Amino acid sequence: MPDCYILSDARLAPFAPPDGDGYASDGVIVVDHGKIGFVGSAGDLPARFEDAPRRSVGGCLITPGLIDCHTHMVYGGSRAREFEMRQTGASYEEIMNAGGGIFSTVEATRAASDEELLASALLRLDAMIADGVTTVEIKSGYGLDQDTELRILRTARALEDHRPIRIKTTFLGAHAYPKGMSADDYLNEVCLPAMAAAAHEDLVDAVDGFCESVAFTASQIERVFVAAHDLNLPVKIHAEQLSDQGGAELAARYSALSADHLEHLGDAGIAAMAEAKTVAVLLPGAFYALKETQKPPIQKLRDAGVPLALATDCNPGSSPMTSLRLIMNMGATLFGLTPEECLNAVTTIGAQALGLDDCGRLEVGQRADLAVWKFDDPAELSYRIGDAPLEMRIFGGEIC
Template sequence: MEPSYVMTGLTAATMVQDADGYGLQRDAAIVVADDKIDWVGPASELPSRYAGLDRQHHGGRLVTPALIDCHTHIVHGGNRAREFEMRLNGASYEEVARAGGGIISTVTATRGATEDELLQAALPRIDALIAQGVGVVEIKSGYGLDHDTELKMLRAARALGRLRPIRVVTSFLGAHAVPSGMDADVYIDTICLPTLEAAHAEGLVDAVDGFCEGIAFDTAQIARVFDKARALGLPVKLHAEQLSHIGGTALAAKYAALSADHVEYATAADAAALAAAGTVAVVLPGAFYTIHETQAPPLQAFRDHGVPMAVGTDWNPGSSPLGSILLAMNMACTLFRMTPAEALAGTTRNAARALGLTDCGVIKAGMRADLAVWNVSDPAELSYGIGINPLNTRIFGGVA
């Protein structure tokens, strides 16, 4: 058990929903008891029962919930710098994929790596996120596309959460791409679904994801994966409408998915469906930027229908080699016209919702004491800076 203490001298962006978007409390105090927040409010109203606790004064700094990166692929082998060159020379994301590059090239490198090699390669990536105030990270499989490698990736992801002070949420992304020379339906039946069952039996899966796109799987194929997830009692999420509109967002809504991610080609009707389902729209500006996409997600439709919006890095070796959640926030604002308050909500309370988490993402009594103290006074500064990391202290489960 960690000792209890009081944090003072803070401007708290509690991220509890209110009119200003930040839930700001000036001259705030936060009481941490073991790994939980016990009290938060104006310092002048601190209850007398906390008078004997140690105090930590933070000099007027901003405190937010620890950030959450709700969409990553940071466990993988190799890199795709050569494909970066190809795209700069005019090749599209689809052309790279159909030429044997893209996801398949990472599959080859990941299959050739040992579990420990995958773990060691991912540690610097997880450390980079921790250094930017991240307390929760989602990590997907999907670069194995066979039974053994998918399990190897998920075991490495779980190990990251044991080796570092960060919470790892795993997603099984067996339906990420069709292996070379294999029929998509045969792959779903003979590899993807049995591997999902094995991963679930081993306790390696928190959610089930898929890539619903013309170069990957159609809605009927993804529905079969989601049916298996439902039978196993697992929530689902989906890469949907990234490159075209083939019905993935509507499918995600039909299955009450935790999130629909990318969603550049989603429509107002899709936004209405997501709102009705309670599904989060996760925008991923790193991929939009890297593959030179021109159609931005329909943020105004999401606003109009009350769809919660989250922001992630989509850190992966091909379409989004973006290792900065703060830069993702800036890009969501500059490329998609998200407001700074929406971007911070997108990496705190809405990101938690996109992962099905209810004990983090806001600063209030009873939540985990996962906090980030910043060398800024205005929360908009977190989205304003480009290549700037103003983190002062990250607190994870009450421990700095």
């Protein structure tokens, strides 16, 4: 395609024109040198773009490219056997305490070559791309030693060399700690030095930690946050998934980009997140796979004005999922989000959860990361299950 072209005959969402609630069929987007040069009604197209080549999308819906703001998609091995265990009644904690869970993935990831890690991650990434995703966050955390944590992050960075995708990396060394080693010793001897090494190698965009009864205490995660602050890295947290450990409040004190999971989030955590403008990243895939029954406090989060994002939590143990559109459906059916909330959750708010302000909105100056869908009603994105309605995916202005 030329450097400047027009996508015409489109429905645009999420988009709020000054005098209406969207365009049924006459919306246009100008893609100008990789960015959005104009978005709105065809009748309002600036004269300077009149002669640009046009490509009709035939009434299709155009949205920002979808953003998956929480994944663990670089790992080795499979945990299908654990799925069998869960079907016979074993809990997440029981599997971990028996030496399964994350530790089996750590072993498989350490044993995998760089080429194997890349190849398996590309398979998952290709499924996401086919779902209209243009930005993916990827966490480390399946190494629990410095070498493997860095290899995971290098593999994540390398994905951009193989696919038209934007990758944001997160250091999650504080995911668990190895057997035979205390949590504090692990932080001192492995996690914090590995974080510094990752930052020195420019492999990390943010730092995360798992604050939970089966992982790290709030005071231990605070040590991670202090170290991240010293490295000028923003933080986020896995919090209140299985119990309320005060993780969300801690994250808010450090102006965290997001607090994720949140099924057991209490009122104090909600208030702290609202004040800090920390995004709540909801992960219904893990809720579903683990057969949880306590839902995040959605209405309280709404009432407090906490932004709501959705993500796949793509990982081998608790959310072996690559479809962000299925997550949108789950966000609606399991958590009660509206279709409009679901779309915002994987575009505008998904970008906010990653600290990005140049994508996720149909606005002039934004990156031209776009998804064109074979329907004109935005509710279809949350309504449909299992089909492939993507007509076209545009990344940085390039149709791919």
